Amino acid sequence: MLSLELNKTEMPKVLPIVGAVREGKGQKTVFVKCNDDVKPGQFYMVWIPGIDAKPFAVSYKSKGELGFTSQIVGPFTAEFDRLEKGDKVGLFGPYGNSFTLKENACVVAGGVGMSSVSTLIDFLKNPEIIYGARSKEHLIYTKRFKNKRITYCTDDGSFGRKGFTTEALEEALKNSNNKKSSKKDKNKIKIVYTCGPEVMMKKVAEICEKYKVGCEVSMERHMSCGFGICGKCALNGKFVCVDGPVFNAKELKKLSDFGKEARLKSCRKVPLSEYHAPKAH
Amino acid sequence: MLGVKLCGIKLENPTVLASGILGVTKEGVDRIGKAGAGAVTLKSLCHEERQGYKNPAIIVWEKGMLNAIGLSGQGISNAIKDFRRLDDVSVPVIGSIFGYRTEDFAHVASEMSKLKPAMIEVDISCPHVDYGKPICSDKELTMEITRAVKKNTKIPVSIKLSPNVADIREIAHAAERAGADAITAINAASGMAIDIDARKPILSNKIGGVSGPALKPIALRCVYQIYDTVKIPIIGTGGVSNGKDALEMVMAGATAVGVGTAVYYRGIEVFGEICKEMQEWMKTNNVKNLDEIRGCAHK
Ligand SMILES: Cc1cc2nc3c(=O)[nH]c(=O)nc-3n(C[C@H](O)[C@H](O)[C@H](O)COP(=O)(O)OP(=O)(O)OC[C@H]3O[C@@H](n4cnc5c(N)ncnc54)[C@H](O)[C@@H]3O)c2cc1C
Numbered sequence: 074m075l076s077l078e079l080n081k082t083e084m085p086k087v088l089p090i091v092g093a094v095r096e097g098k099g100q101k102t103v104f105v106k107c108n109d110d111v112k113p114g115q116f117y118m119v120w121i122p123g124i125d126a127k128p129f130a131v132s133y134k135s136k137g138e139l140g141f142t143s144q145i146v147g148p149f150t151a152e153f154d155r156l157e158k159g160d161k162v163g164l165f166g167p168y169g170n171s172f173t174l175k176e177n178a179c180v181v182a183g184g185v186g187m188s189s190v191s192t193l194i195d196f197l198k199n200p201e202i203i204y205g206a207r208s209k210e211h212l213i214y215t216k217r218f219k220n221k222r223i224t225y226c227t228d229d230g231s232f233g234r235k236g237f238t239t240e241a242l243e244e245a246l247k248n249s250n251n252k253k254s255s256k257k258d259k260n261k262i263k264i265v266y267t268c269g270p271e272v273m274m275k276k277v278a279e280i281c282e283k284y285k286v287g288c289e290v291s292m293e294r295h296m297s298c299g300f301g302i303c304g305k306c307a308l309n310g311k312f313v314c315v316d317g318p319v320f321n322a323k324e325l326k327k328l329s330d331f332g333k334e335a336r337l338k339s340c341r342k343v344p345l346s347e348y349h350a351p352k353a354h
Numbered sequence: 355m356l357g358v359k360l361c362g363i364k365l366e367n368p369t370v371l372a373s374g375i376l377g378v379t380k381e382g383v384d385r386i387g388k389a390g391a392g393a394v395t396l397k398s399l400c401h402e403e404r405q406g407y408k409n410p411a412i413i414v415w416e417k418g419m420l421n422a423i424g425l426s427g428q429g430i431s432n433a434i435k436d437f438r439r440l441d442d443v444s445v446p447v448i449g450s451i452f453g454y455r456t457e458d459f460a461h462v463a464s465e466m467s468k469l470k471p472a473m474i475e476v477d478i479s480c481p482h483v484d485y486g487k488p489i490c491s492d493k494e495l496t497m498e499i500t501r502a503v504k505k506n507t508k509i510p511v512s513i514k515l516s517p518n519v520a521d522i523r524e525i526a527h528a529a530e531r532a533g534a535d536a537i538t539a540i541n542a543a544s545g546m547a548i549d550i551d552a553r554k555p556i557l558s559n560k561i562g563g564v565s566g567p568a569l570k571p572i573a574l575r576c577v578y579q580i581y582d583t584v585k586i587p588i589i590g591t592g593g594v595s596n597g598k599d600a601l602e603m604v605m606a607g608a609t610a611v612g613v614g615t616a617v618y619y620r621g622i623e624v625f626g627e628i629c630k631e632m633q634e635w636m637k638t639n640n641v642k643n644l645d646e647i648r649g650c651a652h653k
Pocket residue numbers: 116127128129130131132141142143144145146147148149150151185188189292293294295296318347348349350351352354
C-alpha cells in the first residue's frame with residue numbers, strides 16, 4: 074500500500090496547443106491533446122513555461138482533447154490570452170474533487186465561472202442553465218449551449234434578460250416548487266450547481282437554503298501547488314485544492330471566510346473586495 | 355508509550371508537523387493537531403510580507419519533492435492579527451521565524467513570543483539574507499543570531515539547520531554554545547529538475563529544496579552526527595514517511611520526529627499512522643518507551 078503511495082508524482086505534461094479560439098475580449102480557449110480521465114469540477118495547474126502556473130478548470134473534454142478557457146484579470150491570464158497554436162503549455166493534474174452528477178439540476182454560472190461548469194453541463198441530462206455576466210462581451214460560449222434550456226442575464230441588458238442570475242434562480246425555484254402534478258414533479262429542481270463571483274455564489278447558496286434545494290459551489294482561492302501541501306488556498310480549516318474546489322453549500326455555511334474574506338498569495342487575509350481588486354505584482 | 359518531553363514540553367507522541375507544509379494558518383495546524391500530530395510547526399514568518407516565487411513552486415518526482423515557495427508569508431505583524439494567540443490550539447505549536455539580518459531575527463522572535471507558541475524555531479537555512487552568503491554555513495552568524503533570539507524571548511528556541519554545509523556538527527555546536535535549547539535537523543537539500551520537452555528547469559526559481567524519501571539518508575546522517583556533538587534535544591526531520599523511518603530517527607538520537615512531505619504521500623492521517631506503526635514495532639520488540647532506544651545506534 075505504502076509503496077504504491079510513494080509512486081505518486083506531480084510532474085507536468087508539456088503539450089503543444091492544437092487549437093486556440095478567441096471567445097470574446099480578453100477571453101480565450103486553448104486545446105491540447107490529452108486523454109486524462111477528468112471529472113466535471115476538477116482542475117489543472119496550467120504552466121506556461123518561463124511565466125507561471127495557475128489553476129484552470131477543464132472547459133472542454135471531447136475527442137481526446139481538453140480545453141481551458143481564461144479571462145484576463147492579471148499578468149498570468151494576460152499571457153494566457155497570447156497563447157497560439159503550436160505554443161507549449163504544461164499540465165499538472167487533474168486535481169480536486171468533482172460535482173456529484175445528480176438529475177434535475179440547475180446550473181448557475183457567472184462570468185468566466187461558466188468554464189468550471191461547462192463540462193458538467195455537457196454531462197448532465199437536460200439541466201436548466203442560468204448564465205449571467207456584466208454585459209454581452211463578458212459572456213463566453215454564447216453558441217455552445219443553443220440546444221439547451223438556457224437563460225442569459227446581463228447587468229446592463231445587452232444580452233438576454235436584464236438583471237442578476239440570482240433573480241432568475243429565485244424565479245426558477247418558485248416555479249419548480251409550484252409544480253404539483255406527479256408528472257411535472259419529475260422536472261422539479263433538486264440540485265443547484267454554481268460557479269462565478271463569490272458574492273453571487275453566496276447568494277445562490279442562501280436562495281437554495283430558503284427553497285430547501287441542495288447546492289454545490291465551486292470555490293476559487295490562490296494556489297501554489299494544487300495538491301494539498303502549500304496550504305495557501307485555506308478556506309478557514311479547509312483547503313480548496315484537495316477538500317474542494319466543489320463544496321456542499323451546507324458545509325460552506327459553517328466557514329466564516331465564505332463570501333467574506335480570502336487570502337492573498339502571501340496568505341494575508343483580506344476582504345473579498347480587496348482580493349478581487351486589480352493590483353500590480 | 356510514545357509520549358516524549360521536548361524542552362520541558364510534553365508531547366503525546368514524537369511526530370511534529372514540519373514547517374511549510376499546510377501550516378500557513380492557525381486553523382490548518384489545529385486540524386493537523388487533531389489528526390494526530392504531537393506538535394505542529396507553522397510556516398516560517400519574517401518581519402515583512404513576502405509574495406514568494408511564481409509557480410511551479412512544488413513538484414514531486416519518483417524519489418521525492420522539490421519546492422521553491424520562496425518563503426512567502428504574511429509577515430509577523432499580520433500574523434499577530436490573524437492568529438491572536440497560539441496557546442489555544444489542540445497541540446503545542448512551534449512558531450517558525452526568520453529574518454534577513456540579525457536585528458530582524460531578534461524583532462520577529464520578540465513579536466512571535468506575544469502569540470505564546472510552545473517553542474520558537476529559527477530557520478537559518480533561508481537563502482534570502484542580506485549577508486551575501488547563507489547563514490546556515492556560517493558558525494559565527496549562527497551564534498550571533500541564536501544569541502539575539504534568545505535575548506528576545508523566554509520561550510525555548512530550536513535552531514533549524516541546513517544539510518547544505520561542509521560540517522553540520524560545527525553549526526550545531528555553535529548553536530548550542532550560543533544558548534539554543536534544541537536543534538531541528540534538517541531543512542531541504544538544494545536541488546533541481548528540468549523538463550526535457552519544455553527544455554527548462556521546472557521550478558520558476560530553477561533551484562529548490564529536496565525533501566521526502568530522497569532526503570532521508572542525508573537527514574539520518576545529520577541527526578546521527580549532531581547527537582554525537584551536542585547535548586540538547588534534536589527534532590529529526592527529513593524524509594520520514596512511516597513508523598520505521600521515525601524509529602530510525604530516534605535510534606540516531608532524535609527526541610521528536612518532523613514530518614512534512616509524507617503528508618503528500620499519506621494525507622494528514624500520516625501522523626496517527628506513523629504512531630501506530632511505531633507502537634507495533636515497540637510491542638513486538640518489548641520496548642516500553644522511546645527513551646529505551648534513543649541514540650541506541652551509537653552504542
Ligand atoms: C479551481 C479553480 C479553477 C479556475 N478555473 C478558471 C478558469 O477556468 N478560467 C479562468 O479564467 N480562471 C480560472 N480560475 C481563476 C484563475 O486561476 C485566476 O484568474 C488566475 O490565477 C489569475 O492569475 P493572474 O496572474 O492573471 O491574476 P492575478 O495577478 O493573480 O490576479 C489579478 C487580480 O484579479 C483578481 N482575480 C483573480 N482571479 C479572479 C477571478 N476569478 N475573478 C475576479 N478577479 C480575480 C485577483 O485577486 C487580483 O486582484 C480558477 C481558479 C481556481 C482556484
